Amino acid sequence: MGVLLELADANVFRIRSYQNGSRTLGTLTDDLWELVQTGRLVEIKGIGKGLASAIDQAMRDGAWPKDWVELHENTPPGMLEMLDIPGLGPKRIRMMHDALGVTSIEDLRTACESGQVAELKGFGAKSQTKLLDGIDLLARFRSRRRLDVGLMYGEAFQSRVATIDGVLHATLAGSARRRRETIGDLDLVVAVEEENHSAVAEAILALPGIADVKGAGSSKISLILDTEIFDDAFALPHLDANVLDAIGGAEYESMEAGGTIDAQVRLVPPHVAPFTLAYFTGSKEHNIAMRQRAIDLGLRLNEFGLIPEALAGDLKGMDAAVHSLKASSEAEIYAHLGLAYVPPELREDMGEVVAALEQRLPDLLDSTMVRGSLHNHTNLSDGEASLEVMADAAQRMGWSWLGVADHSPTLVIANGASAEDLLAQGATLRSANQEWATQGKEFRLFHGVESDILEDGRLDHPDEVLNELDYVVASVHALGRWRGRDEQTNTEELLKAIDHPATTVLGHPTGRILQGRDGYEVDLMAVL
Template sequence: MATNAELAARFEEFADLLEADDVEYKPRAYRRAAEAIGAHPAPIADLVNAGNKEAIEDIDGVGDAIGSKIVEYVETGEIEELVELRADLPVDMADLTRVEGVGPKTVGTLYRELDVRTLDDLEAAAEANEIREVSGFGAKTEQNILENIPFAREIGERKLLGEARPLADDVLAFLESLETVERCEVAGSIRRWRETIGDVDVLAATDEAEDVVDAFVSWDSVDDEIESGPAKASVRVGEVRVDLRVVVPEEFGAALQYFTGSKDHNVTLRNYAIDRGLKLNEYGAFDVSDVEDHEAGQRVGERVAGDTEAGMYEALGLEWMPPELREDRGEIDAAADDTLPDLLTREDIRGDLHTHTEWSDGNNSIDEMVAAAAEQGYDYYAIADHAEGPGVVGGMGLTDAEILDQVEEIREVGADADLEVFAGIEANVDAEGEIGLSEDVIDALDVIVASPHSALDQDSDAANERLIRAVENPAIDVLGHPSGRLLNQREGLAIDAAALGEAAAANDTALEVNSNPHRLDLWGSAVQAAIDEGAAIAVNTDAHSPATLEYVRWGVHTARRGWAEPADVTNAWELEELREFLH
């Protein structure tokens, strides 16, 4: 059965192939649909199987034509028009566009001019100095492409959290539906909510291991069985590998702790256990204080824990640690000292300070976005469309005059809304750390998010000087996606999160956790470093449609990886407290 992530990927591919062929308008429509499909809370394939065409077409950006393609893909596994586009442009679009600076149009041009189809072809063309000879390119572009190919190869095997976690949720739902499964949970990096993952690891507790394995490899969503045995199996669902391990119920807690990791966390925890006469492994916690040969077997000594994961930590006198914290960044000492953070939850989020509308590159009106925010139960909400400036996609940034016109419309919509609506803007932090807004505009706005969109290849010293200058600007409330990275596409600026956090704290400027799964910027360790310096964090979605307001899920877990508590997060504050913070 096709997952939402798989469907979204097909329509992103549609958009890329059309853009590569210089088709206007349609690519944006397909991207809008892909975004909504990927964020849809329920399996769209279920709507197809139920014959609920109306519900499919009600999905934002879908409509009749795209809805028909969704049905075609779910029922047949292909979309005929997409197959034809692939035949016309036989390139590995996903691999090629992972190279920073190579977009769909570049792929189309290099295919037509140099027959570049794969990363290997691209590398060979660059090394032979052929790209610089193509009209519109040059030696510098060619060199940048060549330098970025190794990074594209490195990240090619990892999937975005926002793509893999919905699949993991589907796997869990399937396993929970099996009567023989007593408990199940994801493990590994996906349970720790890392921004990218290699594969989906799942654990199931049962006394009927072979039956569960057989059911798993026969699941409708499975495309290929990679391997299987009496107590484990690996399959491919779409483009993602899913590994199932089956354990007996009394060892589920130990296995869950062990296979969640991280490796560094587990090594430190095992050493902590050894100092206390205990041995930890995937089968349980064992008292080996009276055992001479601790290595005589995995189950040597008296078993004191293993049924539950919490019990594994309790056996060591430690609090249970949320999976997001298990990166060996001080969580074991904090658990021992009873100082673990009271982490942020989705329910703590009271609003969103960075979203877009059709005034710039969003897909919906101000009215529609405000209504969607109200449905989220928010107390407050900000429209922050792009101001014009370097790096803004497609020249869609607003002039000062347009910003002032939009402020008027935001005020009108806000007057009738069930929540506080802030008039904001996403300004551009240029290479020197400045923003190009007039004083009239600054005075008219409630919230200014300032983000780097260009000069993202600066060295670390220049980048940090630039961003610190930005947070010192009294007009700026939030520094948006501070590194400018795009996961699996570009690395972004090399920032010193501690230095940036110190400057932000001194100037009452929040640092953003951009919840878009392609960004997750800041990331866990950077959030922790910034919070340690006293900085406030803003968990924003950067939503471009109502569906993508759901991206807050990824932002919350990313903030949790940085030890963020509600008091650290501006949009978890009461309205009046937030008002006092805004400049």
């Protein structure tokens, strides 16, 4: 209410009274309903008669005061949406509304791009640029979440649902299960006996971390989850400082800390669950290919079952599913279709159905297969750990080797190592390798460098230094120059760097940072 009043340019003392009341309610330890019933709410410091009366009405009648409702209805929805832009508050939104007629985020973008905001008193060019950056950050944040963040929400939600009485098993589906690099929303398939559907649905709606309910029935629930879904305080996984800066820095971290994500829950009988899980895992394109395979065999495949067309006739949905072939797992669905089981990560209609038919699907990598890693930085450049700490961690992870490739000197922002420091590091590595060999340990360090790719595809160290190394990671860092050129020029320069005899690995070949910046133009097929 305080925000709505501020957007409406109401009396400052009235605004403050609601802001104070909000803070008081947020720290209240007494039972609010008991305070309302006993009439003691008005005795709480910071709760005036007007606010106490509104809370009383809301809790007893289930409705807010008429003037509150009217104020909300008369406030353009777009002005409320603008509050989500990092660093933008009600006062400035009101100023831009009054001076420029801005009533939505799109209006604000247009006003900024035309330079009108910079001309307003108290704003300027820097504020205008910051607003445009905030609009872009909000758009990225609202559209999709990084896989690691989305999985944090998904696994926390799945874990809570799985412990509810009556739930036989709960499984994440959708893009999270396919391990796509970004996630739009969460899909959870929950196997429940039909007689328990209503009780389980009620229990899900009572879980902590439910910010809003968009729709709820006995078989489908649409929710918005917030960070209360986590057992412990929400904390973002570690990000490299440069990467964090590219995706929004502290403002991005602040948005994630108070973020939400949509979730859809499907409650289905156990015998239907494998079909529902396969359907909502997707992808859409993979499902189309699977349905075509079923049609070729005279079958109908959907979220309810795998049904012979001759038996289904005109029946639909669960009515047709009574004739479904039995499947206790997704693997049995694929087997009915004469296919090898396709792991979720491969279900993108990129030839996997034909490969499954011909029994030539590739084996997916898992963490136990990883024996080492080449692109790693120590605190000699911009890494956070010492060489010794990283070597110890690699051994504890069961790796056989670790490559160390600190930045080269041109990348000053990353504390690029000089040739002298790099060669001294090499001597330390050789000494450690000799000691492990003496001890009979089957672990070793490889010495490399991440060399910046300079003009004309040159590497950032003389050949006599590069020749002392085990390997070289060649990478582009001067993105301004590369993004300002055409595909052919960039491709030719990358190929020159690759052709250098010392180059072993091409690092981050397009310069893209997921949800942060687009890469430069390059013909990756020619490079590969």
